Amino acid sequence: MSDTTGLPMAVPAEGLPPRVRIHEVGPRDGLQNEKGAVPTEVKAEFIRRLAGAGLTTVEATSFVHPKWVPQLADAEQLFPQVRDLAGVHLPVLVPNERGLDRALALGARRVAVFASATESFAKANLNRTVDEALAMFAPVVARAKATGTGADQVHVRGYLSMCFGDPWEGPVPIPQVVRVCRALLDLGCDELSLGDTIGVATPGHVRALLTALNDQGVPTDRVGVHFHDTYGQALANTLAALQHGVTTVDASAGGLGGCPYAKSATGNLATEDLVWMLHGLGIETGVDLGRLTATSAWMADRLGRPSPSRTVRALSHQEP
Amino acid sequence: MSDTTGLPMAVPAEGLPPRVRIHEVGPRDGLQNEKGAVPTEVKAEFIRRLAGAGLTTVEATSFVHPKWVPQLADAEQLFPQVRDLAGVHLPVLVPNERGLDRALALGARRVAVFASATESFAKANLNRTVDEALAMFAPVVARAKATGTGADQVHVRGYLSMCFGDPWEGPVPIPQVVRVCRALLDLGCDELSLGDTIGVATPGHVRALLTALNDQGVPTDRVGVHFHDTYGQALANTLAALQHGVTTVDASAGGLGGCPYAKSATGNLATEDLVWMLHGLGIETGVDLGRLTATSAWMADRLGRPSPSRTVRALSHQEP
Numbered sequence: 001m002s003d004t005t006g007l008p009m010a011v012p013a014e015g016l017p018p019r020v021r022i023h024e025v026g027p028r029d030g031l032q033n034e035k036g037a038v039p040t041e042v043k044a045e046f047i048r049r050l051a052g053a054g055l056t057t058v059e060a061t062s063f064v065h066p067k068w069v070p071q072l073a074d075a076e077q078l079f080p081q082v083r084d085l086a087g088v089h090l091p092v093l094v095p096n097e098r099g100l101d102r103a104l105a106l107g108a109r110r111v112a113v114f115a116s117a118t119e120s121f122a123k124a125n126l127n128r129t130v131d132e133a134l135a136m137f138a139p140v141v142a143r144a145k146a147t148g149t150g151a152d153q154v155h156v157r158g159y160l161s162m163c164f165g166d167p168w169e170g171p172v173p174i175p176q177v178v179r180v181c182r183a184l185l186d187l188g189c190d191e192l193s194l195g196d197t198i199g200v201a202t203p204g205h206v207r208a209l210l211t212a213l214n215d216q217g218v219p220t221d222r223v224g225v226h227f228h229d230t231y232g233q234a235l236a237n238t239l240a241a242l243q244h245g246v247t248t249v250d251a252s253a254g255g256l257g258g259c260p261y262a263k264s265a266t267g268n269l270a271t272e273d274l275v276w277m278l279h280g281l282g283i284e285t286g287v288d289l290g291r292l293t294a295t296s297a298w299m300a301d302r303l304g305r306p307s308p309s310r311t312v313r314a315l316s317h318q319e320p
Numbered sequence: 321m322s323d324t325t326g327l328p329m330a331v332p333a334e335g336l337p338p339r340v341r342i343h344e345v346g347p348r349d350g351l352q353n354e355k356g357a358v359p360t361e362v363k364a365e366f367i368r369r370l371a372g373a374g375l376t377t378v379e380a381t382s383f384v385h386p387k388w389v390p391q392l393a394d395a396e397q398l399f400p401q402v403r404d405l406a407g408v409h410l411p412v413l414v415p416n417e418r419g420l421d422r423a424l425a426l427g428a429r430r431v432a433v434f435a436s437a438t439e440s441f442a443k444a445n446l447n448r449t450v451d452e453a454l455a456m457f458a459p460v461v462a463r464a465k466a467t468g469t470g471a472d473q474v475h476v477r478g479y480l481s482m483c484f485g486d487p488w489e490g491p492v493p494i495p496q497v498v499r500v501c502r503a504l505l506d507l508g509c510d511e512l513s514l515g516d517t518i519g520v521a522t523p524g525h526v527r528a529l530l531t532a533l534n535d536q537g538v539p540t541d542r543v544g545v546h547f548h549d550t551y552g553q554a555l556a557n558t559l560a561a562l563q564h565g566v567t568t569v570d571a572s573a574g575g576l577g578g579c580p581y582a583k584s585a586t587g588n589l590a591t592e593d594l595v596w597m598l599h600g601l602g603i604e605t606g607v608d609l610g611r612l613t614a615t616s617a618w619m620a621d622r623l624g625r626p627s628p629s630r631t632v633r634a635l636s637h638q639e640p
Contacts, residue, residue, distance in 0.1 A: 008525075010524075011525040016524075164329070170329075171329035199634070200328055200329070202329075202331065202596070202597050202599075203597070203600070204331040204333035204336075204602065205329060231593060231596045232555055232631055233555065235553065235555060236555040238556070240559070267630065273551060273552030276522070276553060279522075280520075280524065280553070310549055310550060310551055310552040310587065
């Protein structure tokens with residue numbers, strides 16, 4: 001049997017963007033959920049391999065207090081090992097001004113804050129109300145944007161969790177999500193990432209939120225999508241977002257990760273499954289799927305369990 | 321934490337059908353791949369529970385020679401146990417006239433033949449060329465259609481495997497697929513099921529095939545789709561098919577099954593993941609997702625391993 005199934009056949013569809021930027025979150029969003037400690041050297045090698053596979057945005061780590069995310073307590077040691085990788089953006093999470101200081105001192109040029117669309121998750125994740133969290137981020141974003149000029153100006157991403165459903169509150173009203181999105185942009189965020197933290201969204205809901213954002217003056221080119229595969233919906237939702245014009249899609253190599261504070265939040269969209277669809281649609285990503293799959297298989301070996309990505313399993317012949 | 325995440329929020333999208341008929345293949349396509357023997361009583365109970373969950377088409381078994389599919393060697397014992405279920409169609413596979421005779425003798429009113437779009441798979445699965453297989457099916461379809469009249473006339477489905485890619489031949493040219501589809505309809509098949517047996521399809525390819533079929537006079541309402549999740553693409557492909565107007569979608573409860581003769585063919589689309597998307601889109605299915613999930617969790621217990629369906633895992637809190 002020849003290995004002719006290793007790459008999808010490219011058959012473009014109408015109305016889709018010619019190119020998509022994948023925002024790879026595996027080293028941060030994936031590894032922050034690992035129970036065992038992953039050695040700093042392994043993390044650095046993971047990031048180098050992801051960059052070598054053609055990913056141009058690789059979220060590297062988080063400058064939250066180690067008490068909250070001990071898995072990423074080595075941010076200070078890790079970041080200098082990868083910050084000089086050519087041609088790769090390495091955003092890092094910063095929860096507050098202290099985190100921003102640490103990140104900037106190490107030379108980070110892309111940072112991300114993380115807000116919640118719901119009060120319940122803001123309380124659980126940040127121990128603040130939604131508006132208190134926004135107030136905390138205001139000086140972070142302002143100071144980040146005041147750092148550097150021109151192409152060297154620090155870029156700020158605003159994550160928004162629970163954009164579709166919330167485990168305590170149920171379905172999240174679209175106007176509530178739009179309000180926080182607007183607030184994050186008004187603070188100065190360059191782009192948003194709409195998170196379906198518990199994976200409940202479906203394609204019509206995705207289109208409805210994107211349309212509502214447009215109606216309130218948020219252009220699609222400032223919006224990324226971040227889907228979880230908890231109910232198997234992530235790739236269908238991504239297709240709906242692409243059909244709306246979204247060109248930034250978050251994914252996690254090998255499908256690593258989830259959210260440690262939301263029990264039912266399992267399974268980031270696997271970057272390989274995303275790349276399979278995008279390349280099948282003739283959409284450029286710059287990613288070498290074979291190298292990416294090999295990287296995730298390598299990481300799965302380091303973690304001692306098979307990748308949850310179906311594409312990684314199929315291409316590397318791992319049994320589920 | 322309240323259980324508000326048990327059902328998707330319905331947000332319809334434009335251009336989709338109001339109702340989809342799910343062709344449930346778990347008892348046949350799922351169980352024919354089980355290594356251990358599943359007791360006939362368990363199969364019958366599985367079918368009853370699927371019908372009780374609201375599925376109106378449940379493919380029950382196969383009348384192939386027991387030498388080829390020993391897992392379904394109990395078709396003669398199983399079918400009479402379920403054939404009187406009210407309001408449920410129970411199609412069965414028939415490979416040849418002998419199989420048709422056995423099925424009709426037991427009162428089957430829906431049968432299915434299974435062709436291949438590629439010579440390699442026709443040889444592997446049927447030990448015939450594509451055209452030899454069609455010639456074998458000709459009297460099967462003709463005799464089936466000559467059985468019964470009006471609403472009681474036997475309904476014939478034509479499965480077509482390897483409609484997108486083939487493990488030996490690679491990408492399958494669309495005209496080659498269209499030719500066999502036309503031939504199956506010309507034999508008298510009432511509907512087709514387009515199988516992505518190795519799971520390589522992507523949404524543009526799906527649309528291109530459906531469009532080519534329309535161009536050759538095959539109306540969309542005679543076409544069902546049968547996607548595998550080998551590369552995680554099944555639900556995105558389903559969305560593309562729905563957007564084209566397809567209203568018959570094959571799926572397997574709990575994601576059971578695959579294809580025993582194609583090594584890389586793992587994972588039928590899970591019915592629960594499909595229902596989550598359809599209900600999220602406001603599309604009627606008649607299915608009670610809670611009862612369906614409970615059925616798949618029950619079957620997973622019988623089989624001694626967790627369901628591959630992400631929705632089943634999430635809703636029944638099974639660890640992957």
